[in-house]
Amino acid sequence: MQTPNYKISKLIVRYLNGQLNDEQEQELNQWLETPLHRNLFEKIVTKENILKMSFEYDGCDLDKAWTKIEKQLLNKHLLQHWLAYAAILILPIAIGFLILTQNPQYDEVMTETTTIVPGSSHAILYFANGDVVDLKVDTSMLIRTKDHLLVRKDDEKLSINSDSLLSNKLTRLNKIVTPIGGEYQVELPDGTKVWLNADSYLEFPSVFADNQRKVIAKGELYFDVAKDEAKPFIVESQGMNLKVLGTEFNLRSYADENQVISTLVEGSVEVKNALGDGRILVPGKQVHIQKSDNSMQVSQANIESVIAWKNGRFIFDNRRLEDIMYDLARWYDVKIFFGNSSVKEAHFSVDVLRYGEIESILSLIEGTGDASFVIKGNVITVN
Structure with missing residues (x-):
C-alpha cells in the first residue's frame, strides 16, 4: 500500500x-x-x-x-x-x-547571492550534418559547415546563406533553439526574417525546395516573410499549418499550452488545422486552434500586446495572472509556485520594459492589493 x-x-x-x-x-x-x-x-x-x-x-x-x-x-x-x-x-x-x-x-x-536576471541573446544552432554551435559562446563572425552552409553572425543576428553548387544536397533540416531566458533573430536563405522568443525553436533547410519554403516551429516566433509568389512560405506547428506569400505574423505554440495561436500583422495568411479546416486571416485578427479537438476560433487581436516581446517590452492586456507568471518564468528562468490557487484567475494589465528587474514587475502587480510574491532563490511563490 x-x-x-x-x-x-x-x-x-x-x-x-x-x-x-x-x-x-x-x-x-x-x-x-x-x-x-x-x-x-x-x-x-x-x-x-x-x-x-x-x-x-x-x-x-x-x-x-x-x-x-x-x-x-x-x-x-x-x-x-x-x-x-x-x-x-x-x-x-x-x-x-x-x-x-x-x-x-x-x-x-x-x-x-542568487539574483534573477532578465533573458538575453542566446541560441544554439544544430546543423543537419551533426555540427552544434552555441551562439553565445562562439564569437566567430563567419561559420561554414562541411556541407558548405555559410552562417554570418552580425549584431546578434544570423544570416543563413547556402552554396548553390550543392543546393540539391542540402534539403535536410537545421535547427536553431533558444533556451529559457534566451532570444535570437535569424535571416533564412530566402530573406525571411524570424525572431525567436525564449524556449522556442525553428527547423529550416539549408536551401528551400523549388515549389515551396517550408519550416517547422515551436514556442513563440515572429515571421517577416520575404515575398515570393512562386514559392509560398509554409509553417507547421503542432497541428497548425500556415501558408503565406509575403506577410508578417506572430506564432505562439508552446508545448505546455492548450492552444496554438497565430496573429496576423500585415498581408494575409491561410491557416489550417490538423483536420484540414481552414481560415483566411486579415490584419489584426488571430486564430486559436485548440489542441484537444482541433477546433478553430478567430478573434480580434491587440497587436501591440501580442508582439511586445519582439519590441523589448511586456504588455499584458487584462491577462490572467497564471499566464503572466509563466511568461515571466520563461524569460527570467525562474520557477513559479502558487500558494493560493484562486489568485491564478485574477486579471492584470502591465506595460513594462522586458529587460528590467523582475522585482519591478511584481511590485506593480502587488500594488493592486490582489496578489503578493515571495522570492527565494529562483523560486517565486504567488499568494
Missing part, C-alpha cells in the same frame, strides 16, 4: 515537470502548510537545474548520496520516514544533492 509520503513525493515530481492538475496542486499546498515540509520542498525545487542534469550520473552510490542528503537537509530523525518512502525521487535528488553538497559552504554562498 502506498503511504501518504510516497504520494507527496510523486506530487513533487509532477510539480517539477509542470504536470500538476488543480486537485493535485491543492493537495501539495496543504502538505506545504507545515514549515518542515516547505523547507524541504524549497531545497528540492531551488536545485532543479542540477536535478535535471543528475540523470546522467548512472554510476552514483545511492547509499553515500542519501548520507550526504540527510546531513545537509533537516534533522535526520525528522526526515527518515519521509526519505524512506520517497522512492520515486531517489535517483534525481540523491545524485543532485551529492553533486551540490561536495562543498556545502560554497553552496550556501551561492544560494544567498
Whole structure:
C-alpha cells in the first residue's frame, strides 16, 4: 500500500515537470502548510537545474548520496520516514544533492547571492550534418559547415546563406533553439526574417525546395516573410499549418499550452488545422486552434500586446495572472509556485520594459492589493 509520503513525493515530481492538475496542486499546498515540509520542498525545487542534469550520473552510490542528503537537509530523525518512502525521487535528488553538497559552504554562498536576471541573446544552432554551435559562446563572425552552409553572425543576428553548387544536397533540416531566458533573430536563405522568443525553436533547410519554403516551429516566433509568389512560405506547428506569400505574423505554440495561436500583422495568411479546416486571416485578427479537438476560433487581436516581446517590452492586456507568471518564468528562468490557487484567475494589465528587474514587475502587480510574491532563490511563490 502506498503511504501518504510516497504520494507527496510523486506530487513533487509532477510539480517539477509542470504536470500538476488543480486537485493535485491543492493537495501539495496543504502538505506545504507545515514549515518542515516547505523547507524541504524549497531545497528540492531551488536545485532543479542540477536535478535535471543528475540523470546522467548512472554510476552514483545511492547509499553515500542519501548520507550526504540527510546531513545537509533537516534533522535526520525528522526526515527518515519521509526519505524512506520517497522512492520515486531517489535517483534525481540523491545524485543532485551529492553533486551540490561536495562543498556545502560554497553552496550556501551561492544560494544567498542568487539574483534573477532578465533573458538575453542566446541560441544554439544544430546543423543537419551533426555540427552544434552555441551562439553565445562562439564569437566567430563567419561559420561554414562541411556541407558548405555559410552562417554570418552580425549584431546578434544570423544570416543563413547556402552554396548553390550543392543546393540539391542540402534539403535536410537545421535547427536553431533558444533556451529559457534566451532570444535570437535569424535571416533564412530566402530573406525571411524570424525572431525567436525564449524556449522556442525553428527547423529550416539549408536551401528551400523549388515549389515551396517550408519550416517547422515551436514556442513563440515572429515571421517577416520575404515575398515570393512562386514559392509560398509554409509553417507547421503542432497541428497548425500556415501558408503565406509575403506577410508578417506572430506564432505562439508552446508545448505546455492548450492552444496554438497565430496573429496576423500585415498581408494575409491561410491557416489550417490538423483536420484540414481552414481560415483566411486579415490584419489584426488571430486564430486559436485548440489542441484537444482541433477546433478553430478567430478573434480580434491587440497587436501591440501580442508582439511586445519582439519590441523589448511586456504588455499584458487584462491577462490572467497564471499566464503572466509563466511568461515571466520563461524569460527570467525562474520557477513559479502558487500558494493560493484562486489568485491564478485574477486579471492584470502591465506595460513594462522586458529587460528590467523582475522585482519591478511584481511590485506593480502587488500594488493592486490582489496578489503578493515571495522570492527565494529562483523560486517565486504567488499568494
